[in-house]
Every structure is written in C-alpha cells, then in structure tokens.
Amino acid sequence: MRKIQMVDLKGQYDKIKDQVNSSILEVLDTTAFINGPEVHAFQKELEEYLEVKHVIPCANGTDALQIAMMGLGLKPGDEVITADFTFAATVEVIALLQLTPVLVDVEPDTFNIDPEAIKKAITPKTKAIVPVHLFGQTANMDAIMEIAEEHDLFVIEDNAQAIGANYNFKNGSTKKAGAIGHAASTSFFPSKNLGCYGDGGAIFTNDDDLAHTIRGVVNHGMYERYHHDVVGVNSRLDSVQAAVLRTKLPKLDDYNKARQEAAKKYSEAFKDQENIVVPYTHGSKDTHVYHQYTLKILNGKRDGLVKHLNEKGIPCGIYYPIPLHSQKAYKDSRYREEDFPVTNQLVKEVISLPMHTELDDEQIAFITDTVLNFVNQ
Numbered sequence: 312m313r314k315i316q317m318v319d320l321k322g323q324y325d326k327i328k329d330q331v332n333s334s335i336l337e338v339l340d341t342t343a344f345i346n347g348p349e350v351h352a353f354q355k356e357l358e359e360y361l362e363v364k365h366v367i368p369c370a371n372g373t374d375a376l377q378i379a380m381m382g383l384g385l386k387p388g389d390e391v392i393t394a395d396f397t398f399a400a401t402v403e404v405i406a407l408l409q410l411t412p413v414l415v416d417v418e419p420d421t422f423n424i425d426p427e428a429i430k431k432a433i434t435p436k437t438k439a440i441v442p443v444h445l446f447g448q449t450a451n452m453d454a455i456m457e458i459a460e461e462h463d464l465f466v467i468e469d470n471a472q473a474i475g476a477n478y479n480f481k482n483g484s485t486k487k488a489g490a491i492g493h494a495a496s497t498s499f500f501p502s503k504n505l506g507c508y509g510d511g512g513a514i515f516t517n518d519d520d521l522a523h524t525i526r527g528v529v530n531h532g533m534y535e536r537y538h539h540d541v542v543g544v545n546s547r548l549d550s551v552q553a554a555v556l557r558t559k560l561p562k563l564d565d566y567n568k569a570r571q572e573a574a575k576k577y578s579e580a581f582k583d584q585e586n587i588v589v590p591y592t593h594g595s596k597d598t599h600v601y602h603q604y605t606l607k608i609l610n611g612k613r614d615g616l617v618k619h620l621n622e623k624g625i626p627c628g629i630y631y632p633i634p635l636h637s638q639k640a641y642k643d644s645r646y647r648e649e650d651f652p653v654t655n656q657l658v659k660e661v662i663s664l665p666m667h668t669e670l671d672d673e674q675i676a677f678i679t680d681t682v683l684n685f686v687n688q
C-alpha cells in the first residue's frame with residue numbers, strides 16, 4: 312500500500328507534471344513574473360468558471376478577506392459577525408482592521424454559521440456577516456442573504472475551503488460558492504481544493520464599483536500611477552502561481568469529484584455506527600467538495616482514536632481544537648459560554664481523516680477498518 316498522507320500533493324503533481332513544468336518554464340522564459348499575462352488569463356478563466364463578474368487575484372486568502380473588508384469601506388468599531396468554529400484567519404483580519412469581531416455559534420450538522428445566532432448578534436453597529444463555507448460545504452446562504460438584506464449588511468463569503476462547490480437556493484437556482492455575497496475571498500494555498508505551488512488568493516465580486524475600489528486597494532491604493540487615493544496594501548498573485556492555477560483550474564471539477572468519491576466510500580463504511588457521525592450532506596442535492604472529511608466521534612472516544620490512528624501510521628487532524636472565542640487574542644467580555652454550545656462540543660468530537668484527490672480503495676479500506684476497530688472495541 313502507498314503511504315497514506317493527509318494531503319498527497321506529490322501524487323497529484325506527478326500526474327500533471329509535464330503540463331505544470333512547461334507552463335512554469337514559459338513564465339521563466341518571458342520573465343513577466345509580476346502582473347504577467349498568465350495572471351490576467353487566470354483571472355478571466357476563474358471569472359468564467361465561477362460565473363462571477365470580477366476576480367481580483369492577490370497574495371493569499373487572508374489578504375483576500377482583509378482587502379474585501381477594506382474595499383467595502385468598513386471602519387474601526389464596525390461589528391462583523393462570523394463563526395466561532397473556523398480557521399483564525401477569518402477573525403484575525405477583522406481584528407487587524409480594528410473592526411469588532413462578533414463570534415457566533417455554528418450548526419451541529421453542517422458546522423457552518425447558524426443564521427439564528429447571527430440574528431441574535433445583530434446590533435446597530437453591525438455592518439457585515441462573514442460566513443465560512445467550512446470544510447467544503449456552503450453555509451445557509453438563503454437565510455444569510457435574507458438577514459443581510461433586512462438589516463442592510465454586507466456579506467463576505469470566506470470561500471477558502473469550498474471553491475467549486477455549488478449552492479442550491481430554495482427557489483431552485485444554483486450559484487457557485489463565492490458568487491453569492493457582496494464579495495468573497497478564497498485561498499490557493501497548496502492544500503486547498505484549488506491549490507497553487509506557493510501562496511495565492513483572490514477576491515470575487517459582482518459589483519463593478521467594488522471591483523474597481525479593490526483593484527486599487529491591492530495596489531497601494533493607486534488608481535492612477537503614483538496617485539494614492541486610499542491607504543492600500545501590496546498583495547499580488549505572481550505569474551508562476553497563476554500558470555500553475557491555469558493548469559489546475561480545468562481539472563478542479565474532477566478533483567472535487569475524486570474527493571466526493573472518497574468521502575462516499577468513507578461514509579458508506581461508517582454508516583449506522585453508534586459512535587460515529589458522518590459529514591452531513593444535502594441528500595441528492597449535495598454539493599459538499601470535502602476540503603476536509605470530518606467525522607464526529609462520540610462518547611469520549613475522539614482523543615483515543617487520534618492516538619490509535621497515529622500508531623497505525625494514519626495521519627489525521629483536529630480542525631479546530633479550540634473555539635475562537637476562547638483564544639487569548641479574541642476574548643471579549645460580551646461572550647458567554649452558554650452562547651457556544653455547539654462549538655464547545657465540536658472541538659471535543661471532530662476528527663478529519665486523510666482527504667485528497669489521490670486516495671485509493673486500499674488506503675480507504677485500511678483507514679476505515681482501523682477507525683472501526685478502535686471505535687467498536
């Protein structure tokens with residue numbers, strides 16, 4: 312059996328090596344390392360794929376979120392509601408901009424921000440909601456957009472983990488994750504569903520004015536050379552990364568399908584287990600793209616399972632082990648423990664199994680057998 316990895320970047324690279332290598336060599340040959348034609352071409356191709364009017368590439372997914380908030384003109388003291396159960400980058404940029412992060416609980420089945428908790432957290436200072444499409448599954452965008460409209464709030468989707476996922480609206484229409492809110496951010500970190508070979512990110516929006524503002528923000532606040540109209544940042548996707556992404560974007564749907572196939576096999580093996588809850592899916596309308604395959608392990612067995620898997624040479628991850636509201640950097644006297652029952656429980660129960668495009672049946676069977684042997688003993 313091939314060695315099991317949490318993410319098998321090498322296995323995936325080996326299959327596209329010739330294409331990737333020649334695309335990188337072409338960039339080297341042109342020496343157009345920054346703002347080269349590859350970046351522009353990738354931007355257009357991603358706009359088409361997502362059916363979104365504007366993609367603005369930038370240096371990473373954390374910058375992308377920060378830049379979206381800067382572009383929307385959020386001001387110190389404005390409150391931004393986001394999920395307690397997510398990667399810290401989401402809340403970090405809110406705090407960095409001296410906005411006030413307001414963390415709220417998530418849903419026990421999807422792990423995504425709970426619309427009811429959003430409603431309760433809204434105050435006259437609230438300006439934006441940042442739903443995170445966690446682990447590859449879209450948040451409840453019908454409810455979130457409705458709340459935003461009612462209270463005149465911006466919605467910024469943190470789409471770092473769900474690129475390529477569809478969202479099915481109640482009215483039957485479908486949009487790509489990241490094409491729904493006023494703006495969205497994504498990350499091309501190597502292990503993401505669409506990963507480059509270094510750092511990269513992008514902001515998406517359908518709003519022409521916002522896109523124009525953001526194009527200046529990413530470039531030192533310049534709209535005309537050496538005229539700095541706003542305080543901006545320097546955040547660029549480089550041409551080598553764009554070349555890698557152009558090679559991988561046409562394969563994204565197949566990559567996500569491979570993840571879905573692996574997830575299906577895992578969930579089949581784990582169904583009807585009293586100590587295991589498999590990832591929630593929306594039945595036949597499911598569009599989860601499994602950035603992570605995350606189980607809930609009940610009855611206090613999670614930590615033992617981590618140890619057992621490690622002993623058997625199977626990598627796994629705890630995303631995320633500590634609620635953000637309990638992190639030293641993000642403590643706030645407004646938070647009460649009883650407001651976070653779901654997150655407080657999830658941090659004790661979740662475990663993410665190896666998930667990538669190169670998992671084979673032998674590996675999946677070994678992983679599922681090893682998990683079942685432990686949880687049933």
Ligand SMILES: *Cc1c(COP(=O)(O)O)cnc(C)c1O
Pocket residue numbers: 371372373374397398400401443469471472497498499500510511512
């Ligand atoms: C990866 C990630 C980010 C940050 O992306 P970087 O490119 O690493 O800066 C932000 N939010 C979420 C939910 C992520 O998973």
